[in-house]
Amino acid sequence: DWRVTARKQSTHTKLFQEERERPVVVICDQSASMFFGSRGCLKSVLAARCAALLSWSAYAHNDRVGGIIFNDQQLLTIKPGRNRKSILQYINHVVALNNELSAETSASAPQLNRNQQFTLALKEACQVIKPGTLIFVISDYHKLDATGERHLNTLAKHNELVLLRCTDPLEKNLPTGGALPVSDGDHTFYIRGQDEGARKVLSNWDEAITNRVEQLSRNRDVNAWELNTNLDFEHQLAEISRQVSLGASSR
Template identity: 45%
Template sequence: MPSSSTHIATPGIQVSLNELIEMRHRARELQLFSTNAKHSPLAGLHHSKLRGRGVDFDQVRVYQPGDDVRTIDWRVTARSQVPHTKVFHEERERPIYILVEQSRRLFFGSSLMFKSVLAAHAASLIGWAVLGHNDRIGGLVFGNNQQHEIKPRRSKQSLLQLLNRLARANQTLHSELQVAGDDFSLALRRAREVLRPGSLAIVLCDERALSDSAEQQLTLLARHTDLLLLPLSDPLDHDLPAAGLLRFSQGDAQLELDTHSSDLRQAYRQTADARRARWKLLAQKLGTPLMPLTTQSPPLEQIREHLQALRPRKSR
């Protein structure tokens, strides 16, 4: 496996593979899944009723009254002249697939870290927590018209491959801006192709990535997999400071904004509020947890707060 551990990362701006590996120690504090179902905030996801092929073959035994006739093993029945049925058991591991964005639009931050670093740290924490729960871990790093996929396996090597891809993608974000495509929709489409029923897809993307196409792909993906949505943002995505005339450039295009204009700042805030409301409405429609993350604090603290809010309340 190619190594990116020798890269010297600037804290908060870029990440290294070693940095993501070291986060395994903090992941122990992140109780995404609990063996005690009633204390697990994501129990509804991880122990949901299996859909489709979420079971493994166990054994063949003599048919008993009440058994589903569709599970009769006709070969064994014909050979023994006694009806036999196949017995299945719920698989102990489930594929968990982390989709994490590393695109140029995430290469920005006004607080503790860049959004690209926030995505990498959160994905690493979740990956180590998943591995500690003995689930199969895989994922897709996407952005800048590229995809790097690691198939889910219950293997530390699989997670290290994913983190290596993540670190390498993160370290190239300083390069020239490429033509933007709908990378998020394409990544979701790929997830639909490879994930089998009963899998869990954990999505880490820019809050601004929710296009009509992406929303459609998320809705289709939710039909046969569970979802956990973690949109990423920076305070400047939601509010413009009254900083006077600001100039922005992208290639040959230039834009000037007079941030002293209260109308401009209000319109900017309303657009951001609508964006957040869209995520919330989608999560409610799909029945999936929504855990937005911001660059203002470490992801471990934020995810723990979200999990605490999701934790089932004790009945009086």
């Protein structure tokens, strides 16, 4: 600033920061595997609450907000917009798919669809999301396959990607009591909690999913967090918000 410099007889500069809208897209999983919870709430409810709060938080920071919601049979996309109508449309779709979840509807979905919907949602994100977007992916990541990983890597190249994995204590550690009924929507069988073999299989399965998500985080400098159905939701999301800057301009 030459005028101030001349008057003060010392160098003064002005710094300007460009104000830019940053699109925020929240991808929310409402598939059959999310219809589970042993304490607190279902994983599907945890994901829905998280999607709603992230959307309103981004709106409060004047960001444009959109989303992708999917279950075992449907895939819905809301383009980012900076208005309450877009957010309410997105949240209404989340609520609608959440309300459709039940053991009966989960069993009626074709097995092929169940295995592919997560991958198709990520493919849709690669096609419609513009570079510089803040992307939240809320899921249990049970259906994450090699193709899905490639889509996540593609999204991470030109966007800020945050992976939020919904978990439940029972998925990590079986109680040592009696037999537990387990169903995939088609078949029901029983697991004995004191069976060391069953406990080991469950532990290995959960560890494999955790490692897959963490590997993505390390390879692409992606933020990855766990949301637990048994813990206070607001406290968990507040901790994540301290690390993820909603409302910041894209870099």
